[in-house]
Amino acid sequence: MAAGRAVERLRELGFDGRLVLFTDEARLPHERPPLSKQYLRGKLAESRLLVRPAAFYAENAVEVRTSTRVAGISPSAHKLTLADGERLRYDRLLLALGSEPVRPNIPGADLPGVATLRTVEDADRIRHRLRPGASVLVLGAGFLGSEVAATAREMGCEVHLVEAGGVPLAVLGPTLATWAADRHREHGVKLLTATTVTRFEGALEVEAAVLDDGTVIPCQLVVAAVGARPRVQLAQSAGLRVRDGVLVDGACRTSAPEILAAGDIARYPSPRGTMRSEHWDNAQLQGRHAAEAMLGPVQHFSALPYVWTELYGSTVQQLGAWAPALPGLVRGDPASGRFTALQLDGGRLLACVAVNQYPALKWARQVMESGTLLDPEKLDREGPRVWSEPSLGPSTLRLD
Ligand SMILES: Cc1cc2nc3c(=O)[nH]c(=O)nc-3n(C[C@H](O)[C@H](O)[C@H](O)COP(=O)(O)OP(=O)(O)OC[C@H]3O[C@@H](n4cnc5c(N)ncnc54)[C@H](O)[C@@H]3O)c2cc1C
Numbered sequence: 001m002a003a004g005r006a007v008e009r010l011r012e013l014g015f016d017g018r019l020v021l022f023t024d025e026a027r028l029p030h031e032r033p034p035l036s037k038q039y040l041r042g043k044l045a046e047s048r049l050l051v052r053p054a055a056f057y058a059e060n061a062v063e064v065r066t067s068t069r070v071a072g073i074s075p076s077a078h079k080l081t082l083a084d085g086e087r088l089r090y091d092r093l094l095l096a097l098g099s100e101p102v103r104p105n106i107p108g109a110d111l112p113g114v115a116t117l118r119t120v121e122d123a124d125r126i127r128h129r130l131r132p133g134a135s136v137l138v139l140g141a142g143f144l145g146s147e148v149a150a151t152a153r154e155m156g157c158e159v160h161l162v163e164a165g166g167v168p169l170a171v172l173g174p175t176l177a178t179w180a181a182d183r184h185r186e187h188g189v190k191l192l193t194a195t196t197v198t199r200f201e202g203a204l205e206v207e208a209a210v211l212d213d214g215t216v217i218p219c220q221l222v223v224a225a226v227g228a229r230p231r232v233q234l235a236q237s238a239g240l241r242v243r244d245g246v247l248v249d250g251a252c253r254t255s256a257p258e259i260l261a262a263g264d265i266a267r268y269p270s271p272r273g274t275m276r277s278e279h280w281d282n283a284q285l286q287g288r289h290a291a292e293a294m295l296g297p298v299q300h301f302s303a304l305p306y307v308w309t310e311l312y313g314s315t316v317q318q319l320g321a322w323a324p325a326l327p328g329l330v331r332g333d334p335a336s337g338r339f340t341a342l343q344l345d346g347g348r349l350l351a352c353v354a355v356n357q358y359p360a361l362k363w364a365r366q367v368m369e370s371g372t373l374l375d376p377e378k379l380d381r382e383g384p385r386v387w388s389e390p391s392l393g394p395s396t397l398r399l400d
Pocket residue numbers: 001002003022023024025031032033034035036068069070071096097098099117118119144231234262263264265277278279280281283306307308309310
């Protein structure tokens with residue numbers, strides 16, 4: 001995603017030099033969000049995943065070298081080495097290597113049928129096993145695990161969703177987490193919290209998962225969604241500064257001259273320390289920002305963190321970042337399927353989590369970008385003018 005957006009932006013800005021995009025995948029830059037949603041359900045053709053159609057790269061003289069792994073970088077020589085030994089010189093290099101799923105480090109995790117989800121091939125393998133009536137266990141109830149559990153359920157599978165913490169989607173705050181847990185249960189997902197799998201069992205492929213209290217759950221498919229790691233090995237061996245991500249400045253520049261990084265692998269400065277985002281919006285904005293920085297001076301990257309997810313036909317969006325230590329305010333009734341949770345710090349809007357409420361997100365963006373200070377007492381009165389919708393029930397304002 002970040003690399004796809006970067007080449008697009010470079011040509012938009014009039015860069016007319018040689019432009020080469022390397023990817024070790026067999027396909028052109030593509031979207032990953034549908035891989036746990038519409039594509040996994042079989043409702044979206046593979047061609048619809050592309051960031052840009054093949055013709056775009058030909059028309060814009062972008063050389064795309066698919067199935068080509070970059071094996072080494074020499075920052076001092078401005079050269080990179082491909083897996084087949086070919087060496088190429090660069091003037092500017094953007095690293096947009098993404099992240100890779102963490103595999104659970106427990107016995108049986110390498111059995112066939114224990115999957116992780118990152119690529120189109122992963123999604124195809126998982127979909128093949130999502131037959132009506134199949135027993136599926138999803139490990140981890142973050143964004144990916146929650147989406148896969150919902151998709152598997154919608155496809156008629158029997159689903160166990162196992163989460164080590166107390167709630168699913170904890171990063172979105174307690175009201176959303178409770179709402180998500182209710183939705184999973186209402187749709188027939190067996191949500192098991194505060195527990196984990198200690199081993200998988202099976203003769204030729206996975207047949208069961210054993211929980212920490214000894215419970216045995218029969219399953220024909222396991223999807224492990226227990227986090228991802230930034231792909232930093234290349235940067236590390238090139239001697240770039242790395243700390244849970246490749247460290248960059250506000251212009252996406254790494255510690256080596258002429259090498260930039262963007263997307264899931266980049267750890268960048270923010271008002272609350274350095275941060276790394278493993279989300280779609282960040283990848284595309286940072287890819288474009290890095291492209292601009294390759295050609296000249298830029299402002300510091302300062303996009304508001306934004307993420308969305310989909311659960312059982314509802315759209316959940318978050319702007320900003322939920323701070324677990326602070327209370328939240330809730331507008332609307334979660335049971336109605338439309339509500340907004342807000343978090344304020346001294347009148348400053350820190351986070352807005354909205355379920356099926358696009359106007360709320362728009363309002364929150366304006367407030368955050370303008371730095372407007374809010375009065376929690378007045379929010380209940382001012383809110384409806386800002387994001388009321390005909391189907392929104394009586395407003396409620398309460399501490400989360
Ligand atoms: C199943 C799934 C669902 C998601 N859903 C959402 C969602 O609903 N909302 C949201 O906000 N975000 C979502 N995301 C996250 C979002 O897709 C990622 O944040 C985004 O793809 C990151 O873009 P990127 O360019 O950093 O990395 P990627 O898109 O992963 O691209 C990195 C590319 O670099 C290649 N590469 C790595 N190493 C090398 C090498 N040495 N040589 C050559 N090529 C290499 C990789 O193979 C890959 O093609 C989802 C992710 C997944 C996996």
